[in-house]
Amino acid sequence: MNSPSFRMPARRLATVATVTALAAGPLALTGVSSAHATGDHGRASAVVLRTGLDVSLLNKSVNVPLTVSLNDVRAPRSAEKTTLTATLDAVDGGRPFSVLGAEVAEARATATATKAEGSATLAHARLHVPGLPLLSLIEVEQVTARATCEVGKKTFATTGVPGSVTVLGKRVALSADGPTDVEVPGVGEVRLDLSSTRTTARTAAATALELKVSVNPLKLNVAEVDGTVTLAEATCKTPQPESAAQPPAEQATPPADVKPQGEPAEADLAETGGSSTTPYLMGAALALLAAGGGAVALARRRG
Incomplete structure (x- = not known):
């Protein structure tokens, strides 16, 4: 039998997962190139x-x-x-x-x-x-x-x-x-x-x-x-x-089971500080919150 002292409460687990997903930001969905291209001086x-x-x-x-x-x-x-x-x-x-x-x-x-x-x-x-x-x-x-x-x-x-x-x-x-x-x-x-x-x-x-x-x-x-x-x-x-010689970073495809929730975001969110990855992040966060809420309800019923 597992000891209760080693189990994280369901509410805290859901919160940690949500914060982790939000903190990852666009890096979770965007490929980042570490290569440093050098310019041609002519x-x-x-x-x-x-x-x-x-x-x-x-x-x-x-x-x-x-x-x-x-x-x-x-x-x-x-x-x-x-x-x-x-x-x-x-x-x-x-x-x-x-x-x-x-x-x-x-x-x-x-x-x-x-x-x-x-x-x-x-x-x-x-x-x-x-x-x-x-x-x-x-x-x-x-x-x-x-x-x-x-x-x-x-x-x-x-x-x-x-x-x-x-x-x-x-x-x-x-x-x-x-x-x-x-x-x-x-x-x-x-x-x-x-x-x-x-x-x-x-x-x-x-x-x-x-x-x-x-x-x-x-x-x-x-x-x-x-x-x-x-x-x-x-x-x-x-x-x-140098800037012209460096290839642009490629954008990775979001997971198939992560769906954006609510109304689709506008294509241009420059004025509000949003980006094209915002719907995917919000969808992932809501999915994690829903999972956390279900875990909490299940724990209460067992109690």
């Missing part, structure tokens, strides 16, 4: 010059890749570079070969919690390739590229280019309608793509000038150069705040 990059050229020396007996990046910077760590020259070794008889010289060559990349931006500027610059040490592949007054990605704003990319450039010694007017082809007999060909920009919901990219080069100075028979050259390029990706 990305940015910028470069003043990038080459991807194949150089063939001495009737193609020696092949040298001409791969040069000048002032190539990347963020999330903010960075800035202003190197004005780019050289290449082991091409011009073992002597350093000057690929680019400029009065201004600047690249910046920054990324914070709300904004990422890349920018590149090249001014009063001359680009050379092996085989043409005295003749510039291209001369530009100033070209710029900028890409900006900011939280809550539309991404944008922009470029600034002059109306004309000098290619293989020829003054060339640039066209926004399509590529510009320049051909110099006995020297080579250059195709210029002007001002390329691309944007999406979270990214942006800008390229001021891209050159497709095919140079073969037949009279000199010194070098053949093929590939691409990019001048002033910038990219970015919009930061993603």
Whole structure:
């Protein structure tokens, strides 16, 4: 036989159960995620010059890749570079070969919690390739590229280019309608793509000038150069705040045997401090109270 001293009175049992259900509140019916999502602080990059050229020396007996990046910077760590020259070794008889010289060559990349931006500027610059040490592949007054990605704003990319450039010694007017082809007999060909920009919901990219080069100075028979050259390029990706990265908590389904009592609650109870879980809590509380009352009545009849 159970000792009466270990039995809780029915009235107190019902009260404790009711208080416990009410104290649990929405946590009893709502799933809570403990995962802590971290935000993406965005990305940015910028470069003043990038080459991807194949150089063939001495009737193609020696092949040298001409791969040069000048002032190539990347963020999330903010960075800035202003190197004005780019050289290449082991091409011009073992002597350093000057690929680019400029009065201004600047690249910046920054990324914070709300904004990422890349920018590149090249001014009063001359680009050379092996085989043409005295003749510039291209001369530009100033070209710029900028890409900006900011939280809550539309991404944008922009470029600034002059109306004309000098290619293989020829003054060339640039066209926004399509590529510009320049051909110099006995020297080579250059195709210029002007001002390329691309944007999406979270990214942006800008390229001021891209050159497709095919140079073969037949009279000199010194070098053949093929590939691409990019001048002033910038990219970015919009930061993603921490709150946007965290998934919303899922709401659990209430037990099937717990029914809300009385009139259905209004969908919007913001003014009274209620919520969508209130009918379920009240129904559970009333059910527990009814059970407690029945237990008390039964105990009295036994007494």
